[in-house]
Amino acid sequence: MTEFTIRPAVEADAPxxxxxxxxxxxxxxxxxxxxxxESRLRxxxxxxxxxxxxxxxxxxxxxxxxxxxxxxxxxxxxxxxxYLEDLFVRPEARGKGIGKxxxxxxxxxxxxxxxxxxxxAVLDWNQPSIDFYRGLGAFALDEWTxxxxxxxxIERLADSEG
Amino acid sequence: MTEFTIRPAVEADAPxxxxxxxxxxxxxxxxxxxxxxESRLRxxxxxxxxxxxxxxxxxxxxxxxxxxxxxxxxxxxxxxxxYLEDLFVRPEARGKGIGKxxxxxxxxxxxxxxxxxxxxAVLDWNQPSIDFYRGLGAFALDEWTxxxxxxxxIERLADSEG
Numbered sequence: 001m002t003e004f005t006i007r008p009a010v011e012a013d014a015p016x017x018x019x020x021x022x023x024x025x026x027x028x029x030x031x032x033x034x035x036x037x038e039s040r041l042r043x044x045x046x047x048x049x050x051x052x053x054x055x056x057x058x059x060x061x062x063x064x065x066x067x068x069x070x071x072x073x074x075x076x077x078x079x080x081x082x083y084l085e086d087l088f089v090r091p092e093a094r095g096k097g098i099g100k101x102x103x104x105x106x107x108x109x110x111x112x113x114x115x116x117x118x119x120x121a122v123l124d125w126n127q128p129s130i131d132f133y134r135g136l137g138a139f140a141l142d143e144w145t146x147x148x149x150x151x152x153x154i155e156r157l158a159d160s161e162g
Numbered sequence: 163m164t165e166f167t168i169r170p171a172v173e174a175d176a177p178x179x180x181x182x183x184x185x186x187x188x189x190x191x192x193x194x195x196x197x198x199x200e201s202r203l204r205x206x207x208x209x210x211x212x213x214x215x216x217x218x219x220x221x222x223x224x225x226x227x228x229x230x231x232x233x234x235x236x237x238x239x240x241x242x243x244x245y246l247e248d249l250f251v252r253p254e255a256r257g258k259g260i261g262k263x264x265x266x267x268x269x270x271x272x273x274x275x276x277x278x279x280x281x282x283a284v285l286d287w288n289q290p291s292i293d294f295y296r297g298l299g300a301f302a303l304d305e306w307t308x309x310x311x312x313x314x315x316i317e318r319l320a321d322s323e324g
Contacts, residue, residue: 021237036240044241051242052235073214073232075183075248078198079206080213083245086237107311107319116313121306130309137315141308144283147292149269151278153299157269 002059002096006105009054009066011046014038016063017054024088028123052085055105057098065089067102069109077116082106084120103136121146164221164258168267171216171228173208176200178225179216186250190285214247217267219260227251229264231271239278244268246282265298283308 009017018038025034044051057065068086073079084106089098110118119141122129130140149157171179180200187196206213219227230248235241246268251260272280281303284291292302311319 025238030238033238036236036238040240044235051233052237068235068237070233070235071213072234072245073206073230073247074198075214075230076187076192076195076198078202083234085235104319104322107316110316111320115316118311118316119308121303121308124305124307133309136311136319138309138311141283141310143286144308145286146281146283146303146306146308147295147300148303149280149298149300154269154272154277154280157266157298158273160266 002093004057004059004064004093004096004098004101006055006057006101009045009056011042013054013056013063014041014046016056017041017045017066020063020066020088020090021086023090024086027088027091055102057089057093057102059093064093065098065102067106069106071115072119074116079114079116081115081117081119082110082113084118087120099132100136164255166219166221166226166255166258166260166263168217168219168263171207171218173204175216175218175225176203176208178218179203179207179228182225182228182250182252183248185252186248189250189253217264219251219255219264221255226255227260227264229268231268233277234281236278241276241278243277243279243281244272244275246280249282261294262298 015038018041021036022031022034025031045054052068052070055067056063065088067084069082069084071080072083074081087099087102122133177200180203183198184193184196187193207216214230214232217229218225227250229246231244231246233242234245236243249261249264284295
């Protein structure tokens with residue numbers, strides 16, 4: 001069995017984090033959507049006010065996967081939770097339990113910080129992931145659909161009359 | 163036309179925020195899901211490290227609606243955005259443009275803080291809201307479904323072997 005370790009990412013990991021972000025975007029069939037570059041990653045994740053946290057799974061000194069998360073908030077619970085933005089294991093490192101170990105590491109943090117829930121979004125065609133998550137006790141918020149405003153629409157609304 | 167104002171909520175607003183949370187949960191047909199109480203609200207929203215921000219819309223000194231939001235993060239953009247957790251206008255105060263003004267006020271904040279996107283979740287049967295959001299340039303992330311782990315499942319995963 002391959003040994004791997006999980007640790008919080010540090011700024012020197014920025015290049016490999018960017019590789020993993022791109023690897024996941026390719027898996028999600030949206031490689032063109034990644035406009036992030038290394039300097040943005042350094043500023044947003046390792047600056048004075050980090051905007052998200054990253055856990056890296058490593059085999060030896062090679063990064064094999066990552067989890068990216070931040071805190072969300074529930075008015076129903078009146079407290080914070082964790083939103084898992086990305087969970088990804090490189091194709092060549094799959095089948096070793098790394099994905100589950102990353103998710104478990106996030107759950108340990110959620111428990112320590114007394115988070116009432118964890119959420120994340122899954123692509124509808126990604127049946128292996130759906131089965132994996134359901135096996136851990138996750139359920140789908142089937143009634144809900146996410147909506148998004150991009151930057152242009154935000155600015156149009158912000159600048160609108162009335 | 164009824165005049166209204168929009169302002170950031172302060173701790174003294176906690177009771178009315180709780181009323182609005184319950185009002186929205188009733189509209190969403192999930193009133194039993196609200197376990198939040200006033201002391202949790204005060205601690206989570208107005209303590210040393212606020213977990214979300216609240217804008218109140220008021221007619222005179224009466225709160226007519228609210229928006230609750232926090233920052234999310236996009237690895238594709240390499241930067242933060244805004245997640246709108248709640249947007250609600252009391253039934254008796256509708257039709258005056260308060261919902262749009264609240265959403266616009268959040269967009270103004272998103273623009274000021276250079277957020278690359280705004281997201282929120284909408285109930286699939288809530289067609290008036292869907293039409294309203296689409297009219298502002300929002301699009302549905304149709305391919306994605308939200309999954310959730312509740313506290314018990316988080317603890318089970320956190321405490322699991324391996």
